[in-house]
Structures are given as C-alpha cells and as structure tokens.
Amino acid sequence: MSFLELEGVCKGFGQAGSRTEVLRNISLSLEEGEFLAIVGFSGSGKTTLISLIAGLTKPDAGSLRLAGQPITGPGPDRGVVFQNYSLLPWLTVRGNVMLAVRKVYASKSRGEQLEIADRYIDMVGLTRARDKHPAELSGGMRQRVSVARGLSTDPRLLLLDEPLGALDALTRATLQDEIERIWRRERKTVVLITNDVDEAILLADRIMPLRPGPGATLGPSFPVSLDRPRDRAAINHDPRFKKIRNEVTQYLMKAGAAHRPGACRPVVALPDLQPLKLAAPRPRSI
Amino acid sequence: MAGYLEMVKLNKTYETPHGPAVIVQDFDLELQRGEFVTLIGHSGCGKSTVLAMVAGLSTLSDGAVVVAGKEIDGPGPDRGVVFQSACLLPWLSAFDNVMLGVAKVFAHGTPSERHDIVEHHLGVLGLGDSMHKRPAELSSGMRQRVGIARAFALAPRVLLLDEPFGMLDSLTRLELQDLLLGIWERNKITTLMVTHDVDEALYLSDRVTMMTNGPAARVGEILDVPLPRPRDRASLLETDDYYELRGRLIGFLEGQEFERAAHSSAA
Numbered sequence: 001m002s003f004l005e006l007e008g009v010c011k012g013f014g015q016a017g018s019r020t021e022v023l024r025n026i027s028l029s030l031e032e033g034e035f036l037a038i039v040g041f042s043g044s045g046k047t048t049l050i051s052l053i054a055g056l057t058k059p060d061a062g063s064l065r066l067a068g069q070p071i072t073g074p075g076p077d078r079g080v081v082f083q084n085y086s087l088l089p090w091l092t093v094r095g096n097v098m099l100a101v102r103k104v105y106a107s108k109s110r111g112e113q114l115e116i117a118d119r120y121i122d123m124v125g126l127t128r129a130r131d132k133h134p135a136e137l138s139g140g141m142r143q144r145v146s147v148a149r150g151l152s153t154d155p156r157l158l159l160l161d162e163p164l165g166a167l168d169a170l171t172r173a174t175l176q177d178e179i180e181r182i183w184r185r186e187r188k189t190v191v192l193i194t195n196d197v198d199e200a201i202l203l204a205d206r207i208m209p210l211r212p213g214p215g216a217t218l219g220p221s222f223p224v225s226l227d228r229p230r231d232r233a234a235i236n237h238d239p240r241f242k243k244i245r246n247e248v249t250q251y252l253m254k255a256g257a258a259h260r261p262g263a264c265r266p267v268v269a270l271p272d273l274q275p276l277k278l279a280a281p282r283p284r285s286i
Numbered sequence: 287m288a289g290y291l292e293m294v295k296l297n298k299t300y301e302t303p304h305g306p307a308v309i310v311q312d313f314d315l316e317l318q319r320g321e322f323v324t325l326i327g328h329s330g331c332g333k334s335t336v337l338a339m340v341a342g343l344s345t346l347s348d349g350a351v352v353v354a355g356k357e358i359d360g361p362g363p364d365r366g367v368v369f370q371s372a373c374l375l376p377w378l379s380a381f382d383n384v385m386l387g388v389a390k391v392f393a394h395g396t397p398s399e400r401h402d403i404v405e406h407h408l409g410v411l412g413l414g415d416s417m418h419k420r421p422a423e424l425s426s427g428m429r430q431r432v433g434i435a436r437a438f439a440l441a442p443r444v445l446l447l448d449e450p451f452g453m454l455d456s457l458t459r460l461e462l463q464d465l466l467l468g469i470w471e472r473n474k475i476t477t478l479m480v481t482h483d484v485d486e487a488l489y490l491s492d493r494v495t496m497m498t499n500g501p502a503a504r505v506g507e508i509l510d511v512p513l514p515r516p517r518d519r520a521s522l523l524e525t526d527d528y529y530e531l532r533g534r535l536i537g538f539l540e541g542q543e544f545e546r547a548a549h550s551s552a553a
Contacts, residue, residue, distance in 0.1 A: 042455040043425060165455070168329065169482065170543070195455035233536075236529060246523045252457055253464070253519075267409035271399040275391040275441045278363050 001068060002029035003189055004053070004157060009062035011048055022048045024215040026062070028208065030191065032156075035183060037192045037200035038218070039248065040210030041256055046193040049210070050161045053191060054080050066157060076104045079155035083162040085142040087134045087149075094130045097121060097149045104153040120148040123182060140171035147179070151186065160192040164199065173232065176202055184228060197248050201241060202230055207248055211255040219255065222248050289316030290354055290476050291340070291444050297348035298335050309335050311502040313349070315495060317444075320474040324487040326535065327497030327506075328542060333480040336497075337448050340478060341367050353444055363391045366437030366475075368450040372429040374421040380408060380432045381417045384439050391440045407435040410469060427458040431465070438469060445470075447479035451486065463489060464519065471516050484535045488528065489519060496538045499546050507538055 006028045012021040022045040030036050040046050051057045052064060055074040064071040066078070087096050097117040105113055121130055124144040134142055143163055150158060160179075164172040180203055183190060194200055200207045201224055209219035226240055235241040296313040299306045310332045317323050325333045338344035340351050342361035351358045353365065374383045384404045392400050408417050411431040421429050430450060437445060450466075451459040467490055470477065481487050487494045491511055498506040511531060513522060522528050 039457075041457045042427075195457050197456065236533065236536075242523060242529070246520060249460065249523070250520050253460060256457060256461055267414070268402050268405040270406045271395065271402050273392055273395045273399055273403070275363060276394060278390060 001065075003032040003034075003067055004028075004030040004191075005063075005065045006053070007063050007065075009052060009059045009064060011045075011052060011057065011059050021215045022213055023052075024213075024217050026216075026218055028218060030189060032189050033187045035190045035192070035203060035205045037194060037204035037207045038210050039194055039197055039200050039207055039252065040216070041212045041252070042195055044210050044212040045216040046195075046210055047161055050080070050159050050191070050193055053157075054078055054159055076100075076153045077156045078159060079150035079153055079157075080159045080161065081143075081146050081150040081163045083165050085134070085139075085146045087142060087145055089134050092131050092133055093121060093126055093137070093145050093148075094118070096134070096145055097152050100149050100153050117148075117152060120152040121145075123151070124148045124178065138171075139167050140175060143167065143175060144178075147175075147182075151182070151188075156189065158188045158190045160190060162193050162195065165195070172199070177232075179203060180229065197245060197252070200224075200248070201226070201244055202232060202235070207244075209248060209252050209255065212259045219251055222251075288352075288355065290319035290321075291317040291478065292352040293336070293340060293349070294352065295349040296336060296339055296346060296351070298332070298339065298344070299347040308502040309500055310339075311504055313504050315505060317476050317478060319476055321493070322470060322477045322479070322491045323493045323495060324479045324481055324491040325495050325497055326481055326484070326487050326539070327503065328499055328539065328546070329482060330500060331497050331542075332500045332503035333482075333497055334448050337367075337446050337478065337480050340444075341365055341446050343367075363387065363440045364443045365446055366440050366442035366444070367446045368430075368433050368437045368448065370449045370452045372421070372426075372433035374429060374432055374436075376421050379418045379420055380413060380424065380435075381405075383421075383432055384408060384436045387436060387440050403439055404435075407439040408432070410438075411435045411465060427454050427462065430454060430462060434462070434466060434469075438473075438475075442475065445475045445477040445479075447477065447481075449480050449482070451483075452481070459483075459486070460519070466490070467517065484532055484539070487535065488513070488531055489517060489522065494535060496535070496542075499542050506542070509534060 006026055009023060009026040011023045012019050014020050026049065038046060052059055055071050094117055097120060098113065101113050101117045105116060121127055124147050126141060126144050129137060129141060164175050176199055192203060204224055207222040207224060211217050211219055222244055224244060226235055226238060293313055293315045296310055298310040299308050313336055325336060327333050335344060339346050342358050381404055384407060388400050388403050392403060411434060413428065413431055416424060416428060451462050454462065463486055488511055494509040494511060496506045497503050509531065513527065
C-alpha cells in the first residue's frame with residue numbers, strides 16, 4: 001500500500017440544482033519520500049484537492065488515506081504552505097513559527113521549542129529577520145516564513161499550494177532552488193500544486209496534470225527522470241528536459257482547449273469598414 | 287527605408303528635488319510595417335515608460351515617435367493598447383466595453399456594422415458565449431481577452447502590448463499567446479510588446495530588443511528571431527535553434543542582473 005492514497009475522490013460546491021462539481025473521480029497514490037507536482041490552470045480545482053488532503057474539507061465521495069489511516073481532519077502529520085502565506089500579522093517571524101512548534105511539541109521545554117523554531121528559520125535564511133513582523137518583510141521573505149512553519153512540525157507529508165505563485169520571477173527561482181535543497185536534505189513526501197510547468201520539472205519526481213474543471217480529473221503521470229541536484233541553466237540543454245516540458249505543456253493545452261466554452265462557435269464576419277482618423281487631446285505634462 | 291513605427295532618441299526625465307532622474311535615455315528603435323517586436327528587460331528598467339510614450343500616454347522629455355511618417359502628439363486610436371490588467375469599465379458588459387471605442391472610430395458605419403465589428407472580435411477571442419457578461423463575472427484570462435478584442439476592434443495601425451499576460455497563470459498565458467499569435471498572423475499589425483518572459487518573446491516576435499537596466503535605460507542588444515512562421519509551439523520547443531536563442535536572451539538578462547547586483551553592493 002502506498003503512503004498517500006486517494007481513491008475515487010469527488011468534491012462539489014453549492015446547493016442541489018446549481019451544484020458545481022469541482023473534482024471528479026480523483027485517484028492517486030504516492031510513495032513515501034516522493035515529490036509529486038500537480039499542474040493545472042487556475043480555477044481547475046487544485047486548491048480544493050490540497051484542502052481535501054490537508055483535511056480542511058471532506059470529499060463527497062471516495063476515500064483518502066495517509067499511511068493506511070483515513071484522513072478525517074487536519075493534523076500535524078501534514079504541513080501546508082499556502083500561496084497567500086497566511087501569517088499572523090501581530091506575531092514576529094519567530095512567533096509565527098513558534099505557534100506551530102508549541103502545538104506539536106507541547107511536551108518539550110520552551111528552550112527546546114525555540115531551538116526547533118530557530119533551526120527552521122535558519123534553514124530558510126531568515127535568522128537576521130527573526131524578530132520582524134510580516135509587514136516588514138518582502139513577499140519572498142514572508143513565503144520563507146510560511147515554508148519554515150510548514151517544516152517546523154516535521155510533518156510526514158508537506159503540501160505546497162502554489163507557494164511561489166505571487167512572487168516575481170527572480171525571487172521564485174531563488175525559492176525553487178531552496179525548496180529543492182531542503183527537500184534533498186529532509187526527504188519529505190511532498191505534493192506541490194503549481195501552474196508552472198518549469199517549476200514542476202525542476203522540483204518533482206513525477207508530474208500529474210489536472211484537467212480543467214468543472215469536474216476536473218487527473219491526467220496520466222509524467223515521470224521526471226532528470227538527475228538531482230537540478231541546475232536550471234544546465235537542464236535547458238538536456239533533451240530530456242525539452243521532451244517532458246513539451247509533453248506536459250501540450251497535454252495541458254489540449255485539455256484546456258477542450259474545456260473552453262464558446263470557443264468553437266462560428267464567428268460573425270467582419271464588415272469592410274476603415275477606421276476614422278481621430279485626433280486626441282494632448283495629455284498634460286506629468 | 288524609414289520604419290513604419292520609429293522611436294527617435296526617446297528621453298524621459300523626471301525632475302526631483304535631487305536633480306533630474308533620467309529613466310530612459312536616447313532610446314532608438316524602428317519597426318517595419320507588419321513586424322512584431324518585443325522589448326525585454328528586468329522590472330523597473332523603463333520598458334513600460336517607452337511603451338507609454340509611444341502610446342502618447344506619457345509625454346516625451348525629448349525625441350520623437352513617428353507612426354507611418356507622421357509624428358504623434360498624444361494618444362489616438364491609430365495605436366491600440368493592451369495593458370497588464372484589462373482596465374475594463376466594471377459597469378459595462380464585455381460587448382459594451384469593446385463598443386465604447388468602436389462607436390467613435392466607426393461612427394461613419396451603420397449600427398449593425400458596428401455591432402458586427404464588436405461581435406466578430408469577441409468571437410475570435412473565444413468570448414462568443416460571454417459577450418454580455420460584466421468583467422466581475424469573467425475570469426482574469428477572459429477579461430484580458432476582452433482587452434485584446436478591444437484593441438484589435440479599432441483596426442489600429444500599431445498595437446502596443448504592455449505585459450498583457452503578466453498577471454495570468456502560466457498555462458492561461460500560453461493559451462492567450464497562441465490566440466494572439468493566431469490573430470496577428472491573419473492581419474499582421476505592426477506590434478510592439480513589453481514582456482519579461484523569455485519564452486513569450488521568442489515565440490511571438492520577429493526581433494527581441496533587450497533593454498539595459500535603468501536608470502537611463504536604452505537599447506542593449508537586438509536579437510533576430512529567424513524562426514519560421516506560422517509558428518507551432520510544439521515543434522518549436524523541439525528545435526535546437528529555439529534553445530540557442532533562449533540561451534542568448536537569458537545570458538543577456540543574467541548579465542544585466544549581475545551588473546545590477548554589483549551596482550547595489552557598491553552603493
């Protein structure tokens with residue numbers, strides 16, 4: 001039996017009659033220590049899937065099991081990193097991480113708890129910003145806090161819900177490298193949700209596309225056979241990188257086009273009319 | 287031969303209490319008719335300032351912008367602009383948002399002609415079923431489609447795109463790139479596009495203009511993209527040419543980044 005198993009999971013929202021099915025018949029299994037990336041369009045139900053695994057919502061049908069036990073609610077065996085960081089603004093970096101550490105290591109002394117919190121703060125490179133509040137941090141730094149908090153409870157499964165989606169390209173690249181480095185050291189089982197095919201290839205052992213909803217289903221597994229550590233500049237020239245990048249992208253683009261409503265309707269012919277030449281007022285100097 | 291869209295020694299300077307701040311300095315670029323050119327550079331380098339000057343939305347401190355042999359003086363419907371966010375009027379439907387400009391530029395047509403112009407462009411962008419929805423009822427990708435339809439509907443001489451897909455998720459971005467390229471292949475409007483996405487620049491353009499980091503940004507290098515058209519992403523991504531061009535662009539941007547880092551540590 002696999003470490004994480006989803007079987008025939010369905011989830012919808014709304015009242016009967018106007019109900020929208022978000023996920024349909026989702027099945028997947030994940031081995032311990034594996035890094036899985038689920039790639040899909042925004043709005044396709046990726047976050048719903050993470051919430052189900054996290055135990056924050058319940059499925060309408062199907063079963064979810066972690067290490068053989070059914071998932072019935074949230075628990076410290078699963079750490080979640082959200083796209084919007086979800087930090088408490090009145091707590092410092094250390095305070096935010098301690099919040100999780102105190103809960104999970106309640107039997108340890110305060111000194112030991114602080115030591116654990118500081119170890120993870122150091123791992124994400126925030127030791128110097130330890131006593132700052134979220135408002136004093138950049139987006140990238142806030143997401144590091146969120147990663148530190150997610151790891152600090154030593155969860156068996158780490159759930160990353162588009163953790164880098166709100167960051168600019170350069171910060172994203174830095175944090176991707178960091179997540180890869182931490183993963184190689186900690187060997188957690190990870191489920192990463194992303195809309196970025198390159199990010200998935202760089203980080204994951206295996207990629208599963210989520211076909212856009214309503215009624216989103218998982219596509220086939222694409223194993224990523226690139227050696228680790230993966231260097232973003234070097235893999236550019238690797239034919240295996242080009243191949244999988246192309247395969248996953250094409251799969252998703254085709255799935256997206258098939259789901260697009262109104263795209264195939266006949267288009268009204270354009271009348272043969274030339275635009276008028278209009279002058280516009282000159283803008284005032286700014 | 288003179289270009290169809292000429293930017294001649296464009297300068298943008300703001301007066302500040304500490305003296306003038308030079309954002310763009312002596313920016314020179316010429317586009318031939320029907321050419322698709324992208325401006326690429328790091329955020330804050332002044333790409334959007336150049337585009338805003340060409341659009342006539344930002345005044346020039348010095349220099350000139352010439353479209354089809356005539357110097358521009360302020361904004362006009364001969365230049366269609368698509369912004370990073372769609373900038374739609376929230377109280378109007380997609381249809382009415384596009385009609386706003388069409389009513390002015392095709393004032394000499396009949397109501398049914400104007401109606402068809404709007405419907406045609408929304409239809410081409412896959413919005414046939416969503417024409418009468420308001421922006422709040424549309425996803426960000428669909429709103430951006432309306433923005434593109436609005437620009438094309440005015441039949442502009444020049445299309446100016448300011449990171450039009452920058453706020454979309456990377457898959458929706460690919461989808462809209464395909465759509466944009468499809469429409470562009472049909473009418474070959476002279477296009478200047480700002481982006482910081484290397485793949486987007488290569489997939490769409492005939493030439494990529496790399497801008498140096500600001501302050502005082504100018505044209506760094508220009509890369510010809512001799513990839514055959516019409517382009518197909520799948521086969522393009524298989525070719526070595528593509529990855530060689532990609533490597534050159536990334537190399538330039540990383541060099542700029544290195545310079546910037548050296549600058550800021552020296553400061």
